[in-house]
Amino acid sequence: MWRVKPLSAIELRHLRYFLAAAEYGSFRKASSALAVQESSVSRRIRDLEGHLGTSLFRRHNGGVALTPAGQGFLRETRTALEHLGDGVTGVSAIGKSESGNLRVGLFSSLASGFLSTLFRAFDADRAGVRIDFSDGHPSEHIAAVRMRHLDIAFITGTTEHARCETAHLWSEQVFAVLPASHPLAAQPSLVWRQLVGQTFITSEQSPNNEVHDVLIRRLSDLGQHPEVHRQHVGRDTLMSLVAIGLGLTLTSEAATSTSFDGVVYRPIAGETISFCGVWLPQNDNPALRRLLSMARARSVIDQPVRPPSAPITWQSLGGLSQIRDRSP
Structure with a gap:
């Protein structure tokens, strides 16, 4: 289980940028899909790596690839966002009195x-x-x-x-x-x-x-x-x-x-x-x-x-x- 310090410093957009970069294998392609500047993606992922105290990607001429630590964090991030999505759906259903x-x-x-x-x-x-x-x-x-x-x-x-x-x-x-x-x-x-x-x-x-x-x-x-x-x-x-x-x-x-x-x-x-x-x-x-x-x-x-x-x-x-x- 990942121990993140300080947890409050990590924002949802850090995780969104990380997932996009992992999916596209490129900061440039991730920035295009997210409609943001490539420098923003690069900077947020660098901040995330600083918070975690480890590198998540290996940079190369063709783009980026996940490190072993990045692969582990990818699994944890997907699980966390799935739980968050379920929570949002559940609260929304209760708020609409559907459950x-x-x-x-x-x-x-x-x-x-x-x-x-x-x-x-x-x-x-x-x-x-x-x-x-x-x-x-x-x-x-x-x-x-x-x-x-x-x-x-x-x-x-x-x-x-x-x-x-x-x-x-x-x-x-x-x-x-x-x-x-x-x-x-x-x-x-x-x-x-x-x-x-x-x-x-x-x-x-x-x-x-x-x-x-x-x-x-x-x-x-x-x-x-x-x-x-x-x-x-x-x-x-x-x-x-x-x-x-x-x-x-x-x-x-x-x-x-x-x-x-x-x-x-x-x-x-x-x-x-x-x-x-x-x-x-x-x-x-x-x-x-x-x-x-x-x-x-x-x-x-x-x-x-x-x-x-x-x-x-x-x-x-x-x-x-x-x-x-x-x-x-």
């Missing part, structure tokens, strides 16, 4: 809807970026974003979080999940009054904390505090509990693309739930910046324009004209 890593926290389904469309488009646009997904509770995701364990979290609500940037991106219809045998299953859509007196079961998993809150508010407004049983189970088990008649539950629109035996999905007219992205403003991950740009652009396409002063409400974006039958 790298992106850590994403989820509190919504990827089965369909906004996130499914977003990440399909992102993968097609930046296929070299590795994405690591994590399910979890919003409070856990926010803590992970602050600690830089996540680049971004997609969660319910529009609450601002200290030290973080928050952007409302999309809203989803709220659906009631009923046993297929339930009398209300025959209805194409529901209103809250039809759910008065029903027993509900909820889970702490996506995104039932938010829909639990709206459930309590809506039915309380109708004069009845609903009976809600919290279950420490995952979504699949919760759906099985609904199927065997232990209660109804609520879910968001993206989750309704997944079918479960014995249950049906019915939209609750005019009821939506908001979702946002949360990230650290100091996070300069190029892949994150590209994802945010695509998410904001898609949000403009997918969502109606809201005046800045208008609050985001659970009733917004709903409407019987937009309701579809969501039987599994």
